[in-house]
Amino acid sequence: MFNALYFRTFITLVETGSFTQTARRLEMTQPGVSQHVRKLERYLDKPLLERHGRRFTLTEAGRRAYDYALKLFAEHEQFRHSLDADSTYSGDCRLASPGSLGVMLYPFLLGQQQMYPGLTVSYSFAFNQEITQDVLAGRYDLGIVTEPMRHPDLEVVPWHREPLCLVVPADFAGTGLSELMGIGFISYFDGLSHASALLRGNFPQEFRSMSHFRRQGFTNEVGMVLDAVARGLGFTVVSRPVLETSPWQRQVKALELPVAVHESHYCVTRAGSEMPRRYVRLLEDFREQRRQALHGYGDPQEIPPPRG
Missing domain, CATH: 1.10.10.10 (Winged helix-like DNA-binding domain superfamily/Winged helix DNA-binding domain)
Structure with a gap:
């Protein structure tokens, strides 16, 4: 049996x-x-x-x-x-995102769980490919990724974006590309692509490729990359949540740049499934909180809310 x-x-x-x-x-x-x-x-x-x-x-x-x-x-x-898809303030929340957003989204969700005891949060920090595979397998109801992808069994919609920050040691006195080349680059999983996008947007005449920068190290944990920068070992480019939540934010600084470049985030769900109301509310509340916090940093472009 x-x-x-x-x-x-x-x-x-x-x-x-x-x-x-x-x-x-x-x-x-x-x-x-x-x-x-x-x-x-x-x-x-x-x-x-x-x-x-x-x-x-x-x-x-x-x-x-x-x-x-x-x-x-x-x-x-x-x-x-x-079965509890219609509940706005109760039910299990099973989701995953890269660490660059999770360092801020996960604490936000825990705060919501404290306010609404009927909610439970199961959160995983993972890379884009792992997230999409686990959404397909049903291990998560919702995935948030930084790259759009196409799959017949997935629905991927734009949701939110965060400014990228060029982060240098607190005593760094330079302002140009040559000074950045002098101290070298600290990388992580998305580091090269983020740095390329931000530097190309702000130094279009000078920037050619990240291959011209001396590599000063790598970590697969984005939350730790600013430790190396705080020690004066190089510079990096991270999304704003990583900088705002970092224990080393007082030992580093973000250079002011004329052109804002963002890390985009996309919601991933199984095709044909309706996102429960609690997810819709949580995503909207988080995005509104960030919209207010980012005033003056190049506000995220207005993106329609996920379907609920």
């Missing part, structure tokens, strides 16, 4: 790699975990594990069963969350 509990136990076992840790996490006994796996194998009529003492590896059937179980529970969660 089909039993979803057996699949849940199997998922946990695969993720922990240990019968003991699975039992502890699920508050079961270790023999109980083994019994669930045996019953699932009996139900599927296939061995799912190759046991090597206390260790195990998945059989081909085990790998397929694990993939199926993930999809099964993702679809279950999506269905469960869809």
Whole structure:
């Protein structure tokens, strides 16, 4: 007989790699975990594990069963969350964004959860490709990405944008491209593309390529890149939320530039799905807050709200 509990136990076992840790996490006994796996194998009529003492590896059937179980529970969660789509101030919020926006959006959502206890927030910091894959798989209801993409099963709409900031050490006295070349560039995942866009827009006669700048380092965590700048190791280009939330903002400064260049954000949902009202409200409230905060920094262009 089909039993979803057996699949849940199997998922946990695969993720922990240990019968003991699975039992502890699920508050079961270790023999109980083994019994669930045996019953699932009996139900599927296939061995799912190759046991090597206390260790195990998945059989081909085990790998397929694990993939199926993930999809099964993702679809279950999506269905469960869809039942409270009309609620504005309650329900689960499952979303993901790159860190450049998440450093500000996630604390905003936690504040909303404090105001409205009926809300719960599950937030992931991820890169664009991971986000779109997880929205497709149903692990998130909403993804926010910095690059538009086309996929027949996804709906991607413009939502918001934030100014890019050219950030240098606090004692940096230069103003031109040659001085920036002198101190070098600190990069991160989107660093090169952001720097190219901002420098090309403000130094059109001089700027050629980021390849002309000495590379002073790289980090895959955008929230940490200003640590290197604060230490005087180089300059970088980040979106405004990264600068505003950085613990090193007093040790760095943003150079004033004549041309505003922005990082754009797009909402990603599964095609044909209606965005629950709570998401629409949260997105609009956050954008209004940022619109007011960014007055004087080149306000975000007016973008229609997501469909709800």
